[in-house]
Amino acid sequence: MLRRLLVGAMALVVAACSHIPLGIEEPSxxxxxxxxxxxxxxxxxxxxxLAITNPNGRDLSVRGISYNIGIENIDVLSGVTGKVPTLKAYEQTPVTVEVTANLLSLARLVQHFSQQGVSDRVSYNFDAKLDFSQWLPSMRVEEQGEIKLQY
Incomplete structure (x- = not known):
């Protein structure tokens, strides 16, 4: 009887694990x-x-996003949101998030520009953690680039 219960429990665990998706590609x-x-x-x-692209063949449900935006490698903006639409399979989803400025980091940025001067291009970085449903691990997404200040 005990052996049957153990075999039945193991069968339930294997069946439950078969629904855990593997090979999920990172959204951009x-x-x-x-x-x-x-x-x-x-x-x-x-x-x-933001424009979040889901390169997977299934919709991704996002519980929340935490994010930081840096300028010249100084994190100056940050925020979190739980209001994220489902990322449809093979689609780009527009998302708007609200950030607040970190006043101490802004002071460091002003000091940086006063010492280094402002060039015609400023580098930025965007770092986000996407928290999916309970069956998927969270993912970190990063983007870096430059903003041209003069035309």
Whole structure:
């Protein structure tokens, strides 16, 4: 009787594990725009428009995203959101997230530019952690690039 119970329990575990998806490719995230929002007290809020591409053959349900945006390797903007639409299979999903400025990091950035000067290009980095449903591990997505300041 005990042997049958153990075999039955193992069969249930194997059946449950067969539903865990393997080989999920990392979504790509592109920053498509920035928008200043009304300030709240001493806090400046910025809307960051993203395009998240799901290269997988199945929809991905995202519970939340935490993210940082840096300028010249100084993290100046950060935020979290739980309001993320389902990432449809083989589609690009527009997502808008709100970030707040870190005043101490902004002071470091101003100091950096006063010492180094401002060139015609400024580097940026975007780092996000996407938290999926309970069956998928979270993923980190990074994007780096340059913003041209003069035309």
């Amino acid at each position: 995230v592109k920053v498509t725009g920035l928008e200043l929002l009304p300030a709240q007290g001493m806090e400046q809020r910025i809307a960051v428009h």
